[in-house]
Amino acid sequence: MKLLLNLIFIAILAAGCSKKEDNGLTDTHNSKRLRDAVVGYMSEPVFRNKDFVQQVTGTEADLKLYDMDEQMLYFAINKSDFDSNSTLNKLSIDKNSVEFGFEQNGDVYLGSYTLKGTDRLLFRMPKNDFKPDSSRSITVKFSSGITYTQSIPELADFADDSTIYGGNTGIETNTNKYMANHGAYISVKGEPSLTRLLKQIINDNDNNELKAQKLLDFVTGVIKFSQTEAYGGYEIMKRPNEVLMSGVSDCSGLTILYASLLEQAGINYRLVYFPGHIAAAVEGNFHNNNNLQIKYENIIYSIAEVTINGFRIGETVLMNKDVINEITYIQKPGRDSKIINYKTGKTVNNE
Incomplete structure (x- = not known):
């Protein structure tokens, strides 16, 4: 007998997302709804296409980890594709909340996450600081x-x-x-x-x-x-x-x-x-x-x-x-x- 699994449904519930009401949502609530949906799909590759993260963010960044305990999003991007203004402005509400990893012994470290090699940048931000772009x-x-x-x-x-x-x-x-x-x-x-x-x-x-x-x-x-x-x-x-x-x-x-x-x-x-x-x-x-x-x-x-x-x-x-x-x-x-x-x-x- 198979067990039923819908990971996106679980992720949305964990994020506190509820059914949309037809009587309208405030901008704050709508942004949260969009954020919960995008983060849910970004963190579950089995439910979306391979270049999903790039399409929804307009950057070349990849989501490496969504730490649900910390409520933190860990991204990686090639150094050549990173622009301190445009990249972070597309991803974050407040770029001052973004924390970057440090290089040591040929790898990049940030919190409990390790990125192999040093040709990519590793950074993280609070999930609530991720900026969903409704026009994409x-x-x-x-x-x-x-x-x-x-x-x-x-x-x-x-x-x-x-x-x-x-x-x-x-x-x-x-x-x-x-x-x-x-x-x-x-x-x-x-x-x-x-x-x-x-x-x-x-x-x-x-x-x-x-x-x-x-x-x-x-x-x-x-x-x-x-x-x-x-x-x-x-x-x-x-x-x-x-x-x-x-x-x-x-x-x-x-x-x-x-x-x-x-x-x-x-x-x-x-x-x-x-x-x-x-x-x-x-x-x-x-x-x-x-x-x-x-x-x-x-x-x-x-x-x-x-x-x-x-x-x-x-x-x-x-x-x-x-x-x-x-x-x-x-x-x-x-x-x-x-x-x-x-x-x-x-x-x-x-x-």
Whole structure:
């Protein structure tokens, strides 16, 4: 049995970040919210792209350590890339709070941290002195030529769950097994960064079947399947932006991203849970040459397998010919949506 792990969620809670309210935030509170989000992502590489720190800060600095006990950020930068005014002005509210390491025996020392070699500067600042720049954005370029861009405020909206459905992230089944609630991580319709991405993948005049296939082609074509995430001891749950930034995921993240794009396109679908696996089932007039159609609440859905590059909805045949009979739960994502036992029709936790 896997344990559920969402490190960014833990980091945001530890930083004291709460859900954004629509009635507005003061500049101080908004800066804290942006800071918590950026620091959370900077300190957890598994959830973001490799040049994330450089993009969000506008400098060549790397975050080497976030000491949560000290609430200190440790940065390193090549001496040739450092400018005492511009670099620190971009990173810190008060550059007088920045403390630099000292060189000794060919290394650089600062507090309990050691940086090997002396070609780089090592410095630290209090986390609360880090200056988030709301005008900056994060860009991920894919080999397909498609680009995903999100602003810092959009990043923060994901981090505090404002633009995903949210709710309980896990549930207990009647077999006393803990199961991740994937629907909680699906992005709500109208999320700006995914809406921009959607327009690069599909055309308005495409029918829903073609849109669903194009979106599946994008997800399976640009996001690598991670054996580590799939077969590790933890269930690593990623929001859709985190899947796009990291570029890798298992069936959980791939399905979350695909379902989030279906949400933006307005295509009806369901999440279908199998033992140790999850996929999306899409409504539409697809062929059924692979026998992967199900009928649920009088609607025909076709399974879209996100872990197979080139999977054709209604066409690609799986090695497991009996997979339909292995569906355990089904879910329509939404605010506090229920997960339904596929065979009994009962809500999980009420079985």
